[in-house]
Amino acid sequence: MIEIRELNKTFHLENSDVEAVRDLSLTIDDGVIYGVIGSSGAGKSTLVRCLNLLEIPDSGTIRIDGVGEIELRNGKPWLNGKRMTAREQNNMRRGIGMIFQHFNLLDRCTVFENVAYPLQHTGRSRKQIEKRVCELLTLVGLEDKTNVYPSQLSGGQKQRVAIARALAAEPRILLSDEATSALDPEATEAILSLLQAVNRQLGVTIVLITHEMAVIKSIADRVAVMENGRVVEEGTVYDIFADPQKEITRKFVSTSSLLGKLDKLLEENAELIRVKPGEMLVRLMFRKDCVGEHLLTTAARKYGFDLNIILANSEYLHGSPIGGMVGIISGEQDHIEEGLEFLRQNHVSAEVIRDGRTDAAGHAESVPVS
Ligand SMILES: Nc1ncnc2c1ncn2[C@@H]1O[C@H](COP(=O)(O)OP(=O)(O)OP(=O)(O)O)[C@@H](O)[C@H]1O
Ligand SMILES: [Mg+2]
Incomplete structure (x- = not known):
């Protein structure tokens, strides 16, 4: 379970402050596909980046099963009551995979090297890494692309590599930030099927940010609607689409009907x-x-x-x-x-x-x- 309580993150710019996440509380159960929707600038990316401490929140708590309770005090993370070390932060990030709209692959590395990257310096032998990478490439259906470079792949294939890389260290959670936004409808459907398989077969909890209502309808179990850094509505996908309560939710829902x-x-x-x-x-x-x-x-x-x-x-x-x-x-x-x-x-x-x-x-x- 991921339990977020009263999370805040403000960016301080030269002339103004941007409250990207405000007093946000949310509970995400284990094993679900949890969608997050909201207008551009609503704070979706900041929220998921806070979940793996890529962005350090200012205040609030994040409790993640298997990690512990992270409390933010004056913008510094404390884990289970002690100041969180850099090593603990790295370990935590490793346990939470992340995929992005633009794949973020290492262009000069082969598919194999990209997927193997997070496994380096984890105490695994070369043989173990090879075995794991092969398993992952089979899982994402790219076993024949081991030695090619990202530039030789289609968008959908690149995202498959990114998913394999995100799963390399066997995370319990996968954060997906607009992972299908740069893909055509066919590739989108294939990636969504893959994410669903990852969720069902490996039991990985997926937090899925998207502006595409079809994506939410297709694979999410629950969905939260964000506006101005806050969650304004939350519920099962069926309830949100059948009976939206807030104006912003109605707007999103109506675009898909x-x-x-x-x-x-x-x-x-x-x-x-x-x-x-x-x-x-x-x-x-x-x-x-x-x-x-x-x-x-x-x-x-x-x-x-x-x-x-x-x-x-x-x-x-x-x-x-x-x-x-x-x-x-x-x-x-x-x-x-x-x-x-x-x-x-x-x-x-x-x-x-x-x-x-x-x-x-x-x-x-x-x-x-x-
Ligand atoms: N590193 C940063 N420095 C300053 N401001 C930032 C930073 N990252 C995000 N923001 C601001 O925080 C707010 C929320 O941004 P965020 O990227 O989380 O929105 P989003 O919901 O993901 O939007 P989009 O749908 O366009 O990706 C925006 O006003 C943005 O300009
Ligand atoms: Mg974003």
């Missing part, structure tokens, strides 16, 4: 989403506890409304369905209300985005259609 197009349509006041008097533009979101029950057709039949579907998205996340649609609903007003209430009672989130009724409250947003 066709329903995200609604914002643009609203901005443009597109013809498609204009409502006539009496109509309503609604967004209906379905979760695993309400799909598959023909709720929508039941409601439409029972309450006699029509739904003109404008956008729809449905998919499976971690084996459970998730979906939604945006549409214009028309019919007798009382019946529409009852119909929406029926859907809500059945756990469908039903949100009225534009209301074409000139109701008593007078907040109708309808745009008359000429």
Whole structure:
């Protein structure tokens, strides 16, 4: 388990301070793939760099099983109550593998030498190192590239070498900072499969930073959303995508769904989403506890409304369905209300985005259609 408590890291620049990580607390269970998302500058890289002390936090504690409790006092790390030595810091870093967007391979070294690099000066014999490197290259599917140089490899192959190198010292934790961002979709999928295999077969906990929602959906178990150095929302991938709470999370989630197009349509006041008097533009979101029950057709039949579907998205996340649609609903007003209430009672989130009724409250947003 990785337990982060009240972690802070401020960078002091000439004219200003940047609070990259603020009072951040997070628990990452053993054996999970834990995603971290957030806008550029949110502090994601700083957070993972703090986890292996590549960046020394100013204050807070980090407890890692197998390492101990690291407490930061005035920007100095203390391990289990004693000042942490440079050797202890190095040992700790060795136990936490890391991969990056741009691979960070040694260009003048062969694939073999790159993977063997972290094993040097660890007391292993040449034979042991050779054996380990062979195992790792087989694991990442590059056993035929042992003696080539990074420049002779594709991006995906370079990242495989980087993964093999990160796993060389048998870490329990792998930190991945935008590891697939420089890869094409095919290579991305292959690397994600490899990371999943590393997680499942070797039991390595993976902390995965990415701006690609598809990556989170594809392999992460849980996800944290960072904004301005803080974690603003955290949960299972399903819950975060099915029911985002914070505005920033909604923004990220909507980029990965066709329903995200609604914002643009609203901005443009597109013809498609204009409502006539009496109509309503609604967004209906379905979760695993309400799909598959023909709720929508039941409601439409029972309450006699029509739904003109404008956008729809449905998919499976971690084996459970998730979906939604945006549409214009028309019919007798009382019946529409009852119909929406029926859907809500059945756990469908039903949100009225534009209301074409000139109701008593007078907040109708309808745009008359000429
Ligand atoms: N070494 C540094 N010196 C000064 N400021 C830094 C340093 N590293 C990061 N920062 C600042 O800290 C903040 C968080 O940066 P960080 O790299 O952690 O963000 P990020 O979430 O990883 O962003 P991105 O998605 O663009 O990689 C930013 O404002 C950045 O400019
Ligand atoms: Mg970053």
